[in-house]
Amino acid sequence: GYHGRMAIFELLVSSDAIRQLVSARKSIADLRRAAMDEGMKTLLQNGVLKIVNGSTDLSEVLSVCMK
Secondary structure (H helix, E strand, O other): OOOOOOOOOOOOOOOHHHHHHHHOOOOHHHHHHHHHHOOOOOHHHHHHHHHHOOOOOHHHHHHHHOO
16 A cells, blocks of 8 residues: 655656746757746755655655666
């Protein structure tokens, strides 16, 4: 089951700036940079935050993020 499990995630919020980049067919790198400038955390960053607050450990995060 899933009881006791925790998610780590990356969420891209579709702002006006992001929509404009998509419409202009900009690169993934450009989209990622803009999203991170707007506060998006990557999957790995979210996992590291959960390591720092003691919710999980490095091996668990790396098993998900480094495939």
